[in-house]
Amino acid sequence: MDRYEQVTELARRRGFMWPSFELYGGAAGFYDYGPLGARLKRRIEDIWRRFFVIGEGFAEIECPTIGIEEVFRASGHLSGFSDPLTECKECKEIYRADHLIKHIVEVPDALSAEEIYRMIKENDITCPECGGELSEVYEFNLMFRTAIGPGNRHPGYLRPETAQGMFINFQRLLRYYRDSLPFGAVQIGRSYRNEISPRQGVIRLREFSQAEAEVFIDPRNKQHPRFSEVKDLRLRLYSREAQERGQVEEMSVGEAVERGIIAHEILAYFVARTYEYLLAVGVDRERLRFRQHKADEMAHYAADCWDAEVLLDRLGWIEIVGIADRTDYDLRSHMALSKANLSVFVHYPEPVRRKRVAVKPDMKVLGPRFKGRAKAIADALQAMSVADLKGDTIKITVDGETYEIERRLVSVEEIEEEIRGEYVVPHVIEPSFGIDRILYTVLEHSYHEEPVEDEMRVVLRFLPGISPIDVAILPLMDKDELVEPARRIFDEFRRCGMLAEFDTSGSIGRRYRRNDEIGTPYCITVDYQTLEDGTVTVRDRDTMQQIRIEADRAVDIIRDLMSGALCFSEAGMPVKS
Ligand SMILES: Nc1ncnc2c1ncn2[C@@H]1O[C@H](COP(=O)(O)OP(=O)(O)OP(=O)(O)O)[C@@H](O)[C@H]1O
Known part of the structure; x- marks a missing residue:
């Protein structure tokens, strides 16, 4: 028995967890937590709350786990949330195609379905079960689809991540935080992905628990006021360059930012807090590293992205947390589809005075001529740029009606104005934790065996406060x-x-x-x-x-x-x- 089998056997026998629906033969990708597992999970989540809700002051919210179509159209999940699939032409077994070439390409995420299929062919890869020929590779969308209400008019999707809840509620959260940046909101809850062929216990589930924080920041300032608290922590970093050399480097968080290895202080701050949290629940420091996404592996909008990876027996290095600078992608996507304004007015420390050439309407004439509409017409004229004042008449449209104004009724003058701030679309830093993977890691990293009086003593060396x-x-x-x-x-x-x-x-x-x-x-x-x-x-x-x-x-x-x-x-x- 390898360690993976020992741990899963103990977990099943002692009441931590076991595959769901056993009574009816089971279904891959679903797990039940028993009396001890449910308690262990609660404790891991509560320590997460201690770090991120209490420690960072992020508000915890709770949104539905079913989402409407617009949400996932804006987020890109409808069109792009898929994994490459291939099927054995003989035995009909289905596989994640990228997993079949993992021994050839370390990070196959960046390859297209065609590229993966070509590699399968070139390397003579066949069905691991029966040796049969594999079908062409195609993208399979991982979202579970359902219908909201009777009929098929309103499709719904089980959320594939909790993050969208925070984006959708951005305006309300901003108001809760009195209209100022930065602020953060979190959710701990279930997410659903119709994974192609889950075969790794709770590491790859079709229903799993995530703890996610979305931190909304001013894009012009990526420094963190509490950076000094974490800058001396020493982490094992597997940066892009380190991956080229195949060697993990140990360095302080401060050095990683200074040398430009981690993009900026805020991202580095959350990498450091993730490290502290993982040690606090019992992940072994020696089997933990932070791996940077390669440029072609990262989502196109992301500025930098690091995964906390743990070394597990049998499974190798596995991602348990992703920490990404998602820039303004999410808010801009929702702004484009919903037409809502998801920007924030940020005040300058001191108002700035600026001279500019402005259009000045002659209100002595326009007032009596347009009466109740004069103000709106004057505003529209003032909003014009001087370069647009061509010809003898100016055409403007206000509330759907077009007016013609003589050019001589507007003058041009230089004015000095006070600017108190500007509108920005916040950037988002997202630490995203997979609770089930963390729980399994804690079990495996706590597992010890030692001979005592001719017998093998098995001990789960949980940290106090973690043990169920x-x-x-x-x-x-x-x-x-x-x-x-x-x-x-x-x-x-x-x-x-x-x-x-x-x-x-x-x-x-x-x-x-x-x-x-x-x-x-x-x-x-x-x-x-x-x-x-x-x-x-x-x-x-x-x-x-x-x-x-x-x-x-x-x-x-x-x-x-x-x-x-x-x-x-x-x-x-x-x-x-
Ligand atoms: N199917 C799953 N089962 C259990 N946990 C998961 C699953 N998918 C993702 N997670 C957890 O949620 C976290 C954040 O999700 P994210 O979308 O970054 O994962 P991912 O990069 O798609 O993971 P993977 O590449 O392993 O499928 C992951 O770090 C992981 O811990």
Whole structure:
């Protein structure tokens, strides 16, 4: 069994996750989270909230997971959100065509369907299942289509990303942030992609969870006020040039911006925060790198794009987060289709005075002549450029009506005006996290095996605060005199809002092993000494060391151990094993 199989087997057996619809034979690309997996996922999402909602002050919103056609026409998903597909002419198995040439081209995303097909032919690639000939490659749109209401008049699409919700609500969010940039909004929720042939557990799902932030910034200023907080962090960067050489470089975030490797401070800031977040949930630093998109791999509108990639057994380097500078593409696309104004007036620090030549209408004549319409006509005349004042009459159209004004009724004069700011279409920086891929990575990177007394001990070394269960309360034996005081401790943990588990089944050794396997950081055992002196043992998952503490202080001590305020060896009297 390789590590991938060990982890998925443990995840299934212990109640983290398993393929959906098993009762009816299953369906590829769908997974259920069981009692432990759902809790682990919630914790990973809550830490994400701590970083991005609380830490960055981004507003969390919640939009429908079904979108109407206009949204995806504007976003480009209707025309361009597809993957290349090929089918075996013999056994009819379907494949992602670009995946079949991954060993020849490292990043095949940039190739067209024709180019991929040519490579398949030139390299004699056949069906991996039966060796049959593969069909021509064509693009398959990944969006799930449905109908809104009865009939087919209103198509709907299950959203392939959460991001569109933030773009669609841009005007309301801008108002919420009192009309000033920068600001950010996030969503954590389900996205749907009808992936061509998902075969990698929760790494490639047809329904998955994303946590996405859209940060709207002033395009003229790509510096970040808090950059100094992250500039000394050292990251493993796989830049475009480093990919040419095939060697990852380690450098500080500050250096990466100075050397022009990461395009600007804001993007680098979010690469750094992503790094901190991934370490905080338990991704192994040594199996994490940031890979820059190659120019032909990046969307045409993007200015720079970095993926957080993790090294997984069997699967190799896998993208778990994408961080992109999407420029003003999204807002401009929605502006073009909806005709709404999605620009922002940004004030200059000081008003600027500027001289210009302006058209001045003669209101003494125009006022009495046009009465109620005079103001609108004067505004239209003032909006004209001096170069357009040709001939003896000027033609203007106001509210659909055309007027002819004598040229002598307008003069030209130089005026000085005060300009307080200008309209800009914000650029968008988007960190986009795949929660399921992060969860699987945390499981695999936490998985350890070690021989203990002729047996292999399996431990999930979750960070405290990540493990689905904070503490297990174990009466040494299933006897009333031990079960009752153990229950009282258990109730106290629950009363204080901690996730405790109560377990009386099997030998104490087996219960320890079971808790090691699900990553419970501490086990509290109630034994006969508890009845004499009110103390219990606490066992540390990683070292297997035990200490004795007073049962009355158990909640406080476990809480301090989990927060790091207390170190295990100093928390109580050591117990010799
Ligand atoms: N089918 C999927 N199943 C699970 N997670 C996914 C899936 N597709 C995307 N994600 C997650 O959402 C994040 C952001 O989505 P994005 O559109 O950047 O992915 P992507 O580049 O299309 O991914 P890939 O190239 O692997 O299909 C990814 O980094 C990944 O963690």
